[in-house]
Amino acid sequence: MMDGLDWIAVDWGTSNLRAWLMAADGTILDKRSSDRGMNALSRDGFEPALLDLVGDAIGNGPVTVIVCGMAGSRQGWAEAPYRSVPSAPPQLSAATRALVHDPRLDVRILPGLKQEQPADVMRGEETQLRGIFLANPGFDGTICLPGTHTKWVQVSAREVVSFRTFMTGELYALLSANSVLRHSIGEGWDGEAFSEAVSDAMSRPGSVAGHLFGLRAEGLLRGLDGARAASRLSGLLIGLELAGARPYWLGQPIILAGASDLSRAYESALSAQGAAVERLDSEAVTLAGLVAARADMKETAT
Amino acid sequence: MMDGLDWIAVDWGTSNLRAWLMAADGTILDKRSSDRGMNALSRDGFEPALLDLVGDAIGNGPVTVIVCGMAGSRQGWAEAPYRSVPSAPPQLSAATRALVHDPRLDVRILPGLKQEQPADVMRGEETQLRGIFLANPGFDGTICLPGTHTKWVQVSAREVVSFRTFMTGELYALLSANSVLRHSIGEGWDGEAFSEAVSDAMSRPGSVAGHLFGLRAEGLLRGLDGARAASRLSGLLIGLELAGARPYWLGQPIILAGASDLSRAYESALSAQGAAVERLDSEAVTLAGLVAARADMKETAT
Numbered sequence: 004m005m006d007g008l009d010w011i012a013v014d015w016g017t018s019n020l021r022a023w024l025m026a027a028d029g030t031i032l033d034k035r036s037s038d039r040g041m042n043a044l045s046r047d048g049f050e051p052a053l054l055d056l057v058g059d060a061i062g063n064g065p066v067t068v069i070v071c072g073m074a075g076s077r078q079g080w081a082e083a084p085y086r087s088v089p090s091a092p093p094q095l096s097a098a099t100r101a102l103v104h105d106p107r108l109d110v111r112i113l114p115g116l117k118q119e120q121p122a123d124v125m126r127g128e129e130t131q132l133r134g135i136f137l138a139n140p141g142f143d144g145t146i147c148l149p150g151t152h153t154k155w156v157q158v159s160a161r162e163v164v165s166f167r168t169f170m171t172g173e174l175y176a177l178l179s180a181n182s183v184l185r186h187s188i189g190e191g192w193d194g195e196a197f198s199e200a201v202s203d204a205m206s207r208p209g210s211v212a213g214h215l216f217g218l219r220a221e222g223l224l225r226g227l228d229g230a231r232a233a234s235r236l237s238g239l240l241i242g243l244e245l246a247g248a249r250p251y252w253l254g255q256p257i258i259l260a261g262a263s264d265l266s267r268a269y270e271s272a273l274s275a276q277g278a279a280v281e282r283l284d285s286e287a288v289t290l291a292g293l294v295a296a297r298a299d300m301k302e303t304a305t
Numbered sequence: 306m307m308d309g310l311d312w313i314a315v316d317w318g319t320s321n322l323r324a325w326l327m328a329a330d331g332t333i334l335d336k337r338s339s340d341r342g343m344n345a346l347s348r349d350g351f352e353p354a355l356l357d358l359v360g361d362a363i364g365n366g367p368v369t370v371i372v373c374g375m376a377g378s379r380q381g382w383a384e385a386p387y388r389s390v391p392s393a394p395p396q397l398s399a400a401t402r403a404l405v406h407d408p409r410l411d412v413r414i415l416p417g418l419k420q421e422q423p424a425d426v427m428r429g430e431e432t433q434l435r436g437i438f439l440a441n442p443g444f445d446g447t448i449c450l451p452g453t454h455t456k457w458v459q460v461s462a463r464e465v466v467s468f469r470t471f472m473t474g475e476l477y478a479l480l481s482a483n484s485v486l487r488h489s490i491g492e493g494w495d496g497e498a499f500s501e502a503v504s505d506a507m508s509r510p511g512s513v514a515g516h517l518f519g520l521r522a523e524g525l526l527r528g529l530d531g532a533r534a535a536s537r538l539s540g541l542l543i544g545l546e547l548a549g550a551r552p553y554w555l556g557q558p559i560i561l562a563g564a565s566d567l568s569r570a571y572e573s574a575l576s577a578q579g580a581a582v583e584r585l586d587s588e589a590v591t592l593a594g595l596v597a598a599r600a601d602m603k604e605t606a607t
Contacts, residue, residue: 017485077525085526121515122522152485152518168518170484177479182472183319183454208510209548213423216454216470220424223379224387246511 004062007032011057011066012293015049015074016040016127017151022057023290025297031290033060041073049080050103053110064107069296071289072127075099075112085117085124088163092116092133092292095299113296116163123168127289128154134291135258135283136161142258145251148285149261149269151176153244155251167251169244172265175237178215187222188236189229192264194271196231197238201272204242211243241272252278260285306364309334313359313368314595317351317376318342318429319453324359325592327599333592335362343375351382352405355412366409371598373591374429377401377414387419387426390465394418394435394594397601415598418465425470429591430456436593437560437585438463444560447553450587451563451571453478455546457553469553471546474567477539480517489524490538491531494566496573498533499540503574506544513545543574554580562587 009027013020018040024033039052053068075083083099098111115126128148135146140161148154151172157164179188204211218235221227245252252273259266259273260283270280311329315322320342326335341354355370377385385401400413417428430450437448442463450456453474459466481490506513520537523529547554554575561568561575562585572582 117522117526119526122519122526124522124525167515168522169514170517171514173484174476174480174514174517177483178476181479181483182475205511207549208513209507209545209551211510211549212471212473212476212542212546213469213549215472217424220419220426220470223426224419224421224424240514243511244514247509247513247515249511 004064004066005032005060008060008062008066010297011061011068012290012297013053013068013070013072013074014127014130014289014293015070015072015079017042017073020052020056021286022053023293024057024060025294029294041076041079046078046080049074049101050105050108053108054105061107064105065109066107067297067300068108068110069095069098069293069300070101070110070112071130071293071296074101075114075126079112080110081112083112083114085115086129088116088118088165090116091162092129092136095296096303098296111296111300116166118166121167123166125154125166125168128156129163130292130296131260131285131288132156132158132163132292133295134288134293135260137291137295138283138288139258142256144256144258146258146260147248147252147269149259149265153261155248157251167248169247171240171244174240178236178240179233183219184215184232184236187218187227187229187232189233191230191233193228193231193234197234197268198271198275200235200238201242201245201275204239205246205276208243208246211239214239237268238272241268245272245276252276257281258283260288306366306368307334307362310362310364310368312599313363313370314592314599315355315370315372315374315376316429316432316591316595317372317374317381319344319375322354322358324355325595326359326362327596331596343378343381348380348382351376351403352407352410355410356407363409366407367411368409369599369602370410370412371397371400371595371602372403372412372414373432373595373598376403377416377428381414382412383414385414385416387417388431390418390420390467392418393464394431394438397598398605400598413598413602418468420468423469425468427456427468427470430458431465432594432598433562433587433590434458434460434465434594435597436590436595437562439593439597440585440590441560444558446558446560448560448562449550449554449571451561451567455563457550459553469550471549473542473546476542480538480542481535485521486517486534486538489520489529489531489534491535493532493535495530495533495536499536499570500573500577502537502540503544503547503577506541507548507578510545510548513541516541539570540574543570547574547578554578559583560585562590
């Protein structure tokens with residue numbers, strides 16, 4: 004076994020698999036990742052994918068692997084049934100054990116959260132939320148987790164009260180790569196174009212589908228710059244989201260945790276609305292949530 | 306040459322090529338189509354694609370071919386520069402001649418229309434509009450052309466005053482085939498789910514990106530029926546569009562011309578808002594516009 008390896012933390016999403024090889028004292032011995040997310044795997048593929056990534060480190064084992072994310076979905080490795088909100092982020096006692104062929108592995112998959120009305124689900128974000136609560140124990144307000152499916156989460160007393168998911172990131176990816184706008188979208192960032200577009204979409208959300216084609220038309224008629232088009236597209240979609248998520252952020256303290264560029268874009272849009280925003284590193288909070296789940300296990304054992 | 310063939314009408318769009326083989330008296334001798342739209346062709350590919358489709362019919366020629374649509378774009382066969390609105394639909398004298406290798410072909414490509422503010426463009430729809438004007442010579446009001454890129458057109462005295470394009474159809478195609486919603490969308494139609502979704506989106510357009518993910522969540526939590534999900538997706542996107550296009554349809558007489566299922570959906574959404582709608586067949590109005598362009602040519606010749 005890798006010197007000092009105590010357990011493995013895993014964030015297994017739709018498109019990516021990330022693992023941290025952890026020592027007992029919390030030191031990160033190694034960090035590894037692959038593109039073998041849930042979408043690339045059948046149920047039988049999860050164990051081999053994990054072994055390909057970390058098998059060399061586990062020696063004769065046994066080793067505990069704590070997993071959050073889509074690996075716990077019905078199409079994943081083993082279903083970890085959702086907990087209903089209002090709820091604290093699930094502890095390890097709620098995890099599902101994955102059936103494994105390799106006796107060196109002890110795999111626990113953390114459940115996600117569900118909400119009946121309006122219907123919504125999260126998997127992985129609940130573990131990020133636990134990490135955020137640890138770093139901000141007294142926080143009451145709104146947590147925004149920007150990403151492919153951005154989550155807005157109302158929290159109080161370290162519980163998730165309600166949440167809402169917006170497909171903003173996936174819409175951006177589809178429109179910039181697969182729609183007629185692909186001809187207009189370029190690299191780079193134009194903060195002014197972004198801010199204008201946020202403001203356009205927030206003041207008239209219904210105009211967004213029209214403004215989208217406007218990017219193409221401006222490209223054809225006036226040679227709209229590719230960075231400007233990309234920033235405007237992002238601004239239109241984030242502005243539409245902010246119009247819909249207003250009850251979550253208006254007058255609330257906000258913590259943002261997502262990829263750094265995307266979080267900065269959200270921060271700039273929210274700050275322009277006078278909202279008070281604190282930004283956290285999303286990878287750090289994910290790992291902190293997994294570390295807390297590992298601590299649950301030790302508490303149970305003692 | 307095919308018995309009685311006088312000219313060929315062509316609607317050459319992004320994804321499809323449609324040709325009507327026409328007699329001098331307006332009889333349709335044959336109708337043919339292929340999937341060799343602009344996106345499938347390089348500049349050199351247009352002439353062979355046309356000859357593959359109709360070459361057998363033109364004998365020793367020569368034959369006049371009148372084309373509307375994306376074949377006239379910069380990436381098309383030969384650029385037919387846009388006319389600026391306000392403008393009547395362009396006549397044949399504004400068409401661009403395509404360079405051809407086959408001397409039997411005399412190809413004229415009709416220009417589209419552009420608008421500077423807000424930036425917008427159309428190619429092909431201007432010819433549909435001409436067909437609509439012929440069938441409704443006294444019409445003043447709004448024409449809606451539902452499709453991949455739905456056009457809302459304000460017309461007066463057989464001129465296009467202004468127009469606005471919404472990417473609603475392309476958004477539907479991307480979301481239903483390429484997003485996480487593909488797992489939830491099925492076949493069939495649920496009129497009630499459509500109407501509810503239109504109403505949700507119109508009353509709170511900003512909520513649409515949240516409602517979209519809600520379709521996925523309802524699929525996971527409550528087994529949302531595939532037809533219901535598809536109808537709700539369509540309703541959310543059309544509702545968002547109607548919220549943005551309100552200045553076009555509110556208090557205006559409206560003519561709808563598009564594919565029949567889609568036009569019926571728009572009609573149902575608009576009727577629920579108390580709008581007076583007349584539906585026309587989009588293929589018929591396209592051909593009528595091309596026939597009018599052919600008549601321009603004969604008038605010039607005499």
